[in-house]
Amino acid sequence: MGAPLPRDPIADAQHNWEERGWSDVAAPMAAITAIMRTQQILLARIESVLKPFGLTFARYELLALLSFARSGALPMNKASALLQVHPTSVTNAVDRLERAGLVARSPHPTDGRTTLIELTSEGRTVAKRATAVLNSEVFGQSGFESADVDQLIRILGSFRRNAGDFTD
Amino acid sequence: MGAPLPRDPIADAQHNWEERGWSDVAAPMAAITAIMRTQQILLARIESVLKPFGLTFARYELLALLSFARSGALPMNKASALLQVHPTSVTNAVDRLERAGLVARSPHPTDGRTTLIELTSEGRTVAKRATAVLNSEVFGQSGFESADVDQLIRILGSFRRNAGDFTD
DNA sequence: GCAATATACTAGGACATCCAAGGGTTTGGA
């Protein structure tokens, strides 16, 4: 956005919390705020890389999910569950991907309520190329130490499990 | 959203990455995806707590920032920089907070380009009460182990510094 | 078998974020 700040605004907030006598929750507040900000930074990097492909992160995630499905097709409700987003968000993403010719809707063979989303061959190509660039430009240069990556996976995995994302 | 999944979708994605030969970036990919999902869960909790106050997280952050400013007022560009969001997002938040009577715009005394945002007394009251509930309902029950909170603050703090958020 | 309930997707609305562009104000160099 702009130039770096002279001080860490989240550390400042943590100090403010402690000064007000909320020391018991100051650290979790700072951690949660840091997660918010980190997500914002990472999302911006990802979207910047995907822009040349005409993709957003939401649409890329759907393409990637489909590309890993054996049949190359998934019911919309399944995609919604796996991506952990609201069904209307999937409808929105599919609308745009379909208009771009990267996926196609088709009726479910036995359940009239269900719509299957299927990768087109162009969709598969775009997914492959976008993934390659994301791997090299974002995931390969995350800025996290290797040991910290393991810590994040452990800590956030535990959090997500406790939050009810999955049972394992 | 829905019921817990039988398996962790992010761990599955990491395995898929490894199977395709992208083992070198599979772990950072999983960590980054986990940050995205964690942010989503935390944001939902926060918004749920703030809803009774007629606040969103974006508006709450602005109120909280103002409540910690000595004078109780800040220029909009300063708020934009400290909250690390685009100036138009601040304009949007101030518009709504002003309509709700929680903040007021006033001209800067010496710089005609600048607009100051000031807490109203009602705004200060709402900020105080919203903070109390957030502290007890979200930050006080984050679900993170105390040691993990420290790890998160360290890891994400380092990341944000490297990303150019601040120099310290 | 049929009505009541549950499930799947979509339409419309509220919010937030960013970008691009425009209008007003200040600053700084020729």
Added chain:
DNA sequence: TCCAAACCCTTGGATGTCCTAGTATATTGC
């Protein structure tokens, strides 16, 4: 002094997310 460049805020547009409600199809229970 004066005009160009820099800065500040706002408007308008695109996208994503969620919620609520509505339509269509399946499933269940009597």
